[in-house]
Amino acid sequence: MADIKAVLPGDVMDTGAAARDGAVLRLGPGLVQADERTSAAAAGVLHSDGDLWWVAGNRRRYVAAEGEPVVGVVVARHGEGYRVDIGSAHDALLPLLAFEGATKRNKPSLAIGTVVYGRVVVANSFMDPEIECYNSHTGKSEGYGELAGGFMFKCTLGLARRLIGSTAPVLAALGSELPFEIAIGVNGRVWVHAEGPEKTVLAANAIRNSEYLDAKQCRQMVKELLAR
The missing domain is CATH 2.40.50.100 (RNA polymerase II/Efflux pump adaptor protein, barrel-sandwich hybrid domain)
Structure with a gap:
């Protein structure tokens, strides 16, 4: 940094x-x-x-910015796609074709309440934000898309950005103790999936508790959670 x-x-x-x-x-x-x-x-x-x-800053509500990864929840469907709650002032638009390999004949069908991982592609004061569930520059999903199973929780915007960057020792501490999947949105939402609900909740609690801990404290906290 x-x-x-x-x-x-x-x-x-x-x-x-x-x-x-x-x-x-x-x-x-x-x-x-x-x-x-x-x-x-x-x-x-x-x-x-x-x-x-x-x-x-100490902002509570997420303000969308182009290129940023977000975790959202599908709240409505319309003719051209979906509306996704990403925690900003306005829901984001998710076009039906904004997925890897999607065509007019082969489009994903997402239920209301589905959790998705996307990236912001339109963000300005004149339009609702728009997201895509793949990287349109490469045509690959690159981890974006529907997030099945697992557990989504909210954290502060500051912690979310640190988790994405190189200053989140809790992820290294967790990774050394148990395998898990994670999708981090800078909108203050994190999805995590581990083997079984107990370990999934353990990983979520460790991440939420890590905001003000250093690397040594994170390792100790993870060991204590596993010991319980």
């Missing part, structure tokens, strides 16, 4: 170093670009990880 500093709405970001390196910046939540200037749209801590920049 690179530079970290507190910012307020209207603060202009110094992106000169990234521009000199030839990187094309990807702006996450809390940042906007206008007149070739990147500025903060929310108060919080500025994070930069490679070419991705975002502001992490």
